[in-house]
Amino acid sequence: MSEATGSDPRSPTTPIRVVLAKLGLDGHDRGIKVVARMLRDAGMEVIYLGLRQTPESIVAAVEQEDADAVGLSMHNAGHLTLAPVMIEAMREADLDVPLIVGGIVPDRDVETLLEAGVAAVLGPGASAGEVVEALRRAVAAR
Amino acid sequence: MTRRDVGIDTLMERAVAGDRRATGRLLTLVESGRDEASAIAALTHHPGRAHVVGVTGAPGAGKSTMVAKLVAGYGGGDRRPAILAVDPS
Numbered sequence: 001m002s003e004a005t006g007s008d009p010r011s012p013t014t015p016i017r018v019v020l021a022k023l024g025l026d027g028h029d030r031g032i033k034v035v036a037r038m039l040r041d042a043g044m045e046v047i048y049l050g051l052r053q054t055p056e057s058i059v060a061a062v063e064q065e066d067a068d069a070v071g072l073s074m075h076n077a078g079h080l081t082l083a084p085v086m087i088e089a090m091r092e093a094d095l096d097v098p099l100i101v102g103g104i105v106p107d108r109d110v111e112t113l114l115e116a117g118v119a120a121v122l123g124p125g126a127s128a129g130e131v132v133e134a135l136r137r138a139v140a141a142r
Numbered sequence: 143m144t145r146r147d148v149g150i151d152t153l154m155e156r157a158v159a160g161d162r163r164a165t166g167r168l169l170t171l172v173e174s175g176r177d178e179a180s181a182i183a184a185l186t187h188h189p190g191r192a193h194v195v196g197v198t199g200a201p202g203a204g205k206s207t208m209v210a211k212l213v214a215g216y217g218g219g220d221r222r223p224a225i226l227a228v229d230p231s
Contacts (some may be wrong), residue, residue: 004154014170014173014174017170058195060162063162063163064162064165064166065166066163066166066167066169066170
């Protein structure tokens with residue numbers, strides 16, 4: 001039973017499963033909690049790992065939960081350092097899930113993050129619709 | 143491993159070998175209720191003489207605490223405890 005159609009565990013009706021986390025020492029978690037609710041209300045399964053996660057703890061959660069995407073919230077100007085570290089950890093673990101970054105990211109840094117392999121960058125003005133759409137697009141494009 | 147090019151047989155082989163990603167993928171399949179998921183039932187014979195312990199209870203009853211103690215008790219030597227956590231949603 002290895003035909004291509006039988007190998008995809010997700011039926012079209014299976015909800016997208018997202019792991020959300022705060023990576024590193026950044027303690028600003030209000031935004032990501034709002035995002036968790038937005039995604040949940042859109043029918044997704046959300047696993048929020050909480051504050052002070054490491055690339056390793058996030059990779060482990062994605063593996064064990066069979067997640068479709070990772071969302072990181074960054075509010076303390078650590079994005080240029082931490083996002084590439086996360087990308088590298090996911091590559092090393094051979095995880096083919098998209099990483100989406102949300103939070104306070106200056107416009108001039110967005111391109112750098114996208115080039116580093118981040119699937120999408122969402123700012124504080126993003127509506128629930130935009131957040132959900134960015135997640136769906138990133139998962140579909142994988 | 144990419145999601146779309148791995149069959150159930152391969153996933154089961156990898157899960158038995160200890161691949162957590164493959165195990166997670168199989169659990170997703172079981173949850174999906176799709177026809178081919180029934181093939182995964184073959185894995186129930188695999189653990190052999192493993193203890194299977196179920197823990198349930200009201201919120202705050204101490205399930206996690208109990209499981210942590212169980213793992214500490216079972217751990218060591220060549221025993222490898224595995225926790226399958228279900229959070230109904």
